[in-house]
Amino acid sequence: MVHPPIGAPPRCRSRQRFDMHIHAQNLLSLTFAAALTLSTVPAIAHHGWSWADGEQITLEGTIEDISMSPPHPTLQVRDAEGTVWQVDLGNPNQTARSGFTGETAQVGDPITVIGNRNQDHERAHMKAVRIVIDEQNYDMYPERIQAD
Secondary structure, eight states: OOOOOTTSOOHHHHHHHHHHHHHHHHHHHHHHHHHHHHHHHHHHHHSSSTTEEEEEEEEEEEEEEEEOOSSOOEEEEEETTSOEEEEEOOOHHHHHHTTOOTTTOOTTOEEEEEEEEESSTTSOEEEEEEEEETTEEEESSGGGOOOO
């Protein structure tokens, strides 16, 4: 039987440490990969236009609520039939560049929204490319406005 030199850890303890080190590295890699994947899923699901119809609609109604919170400011707009629509605006910087701020409009103001409706027509949800308040245009996505 061969004995390790005096002061050297037993061979089995070294192997256990090595196995634990490899296990820790694998666990860290998997955790990082999962976090990276999960952090991008909401962004992919939320951003973009793939959830919206290609054809634009015009919604006329009254503002019920205004939220300027990230990731996208939103409006709640009640139409003539009483349906309340969620209207997503651009990201906060984009919305501000359009000239629309939290002080631009108030609850109760009439509004016209031009944008793309959710493909699921059961949902009263759209993404605005332009909103019009008091005959003033606020273009969230000027490059996406379809000709009248």
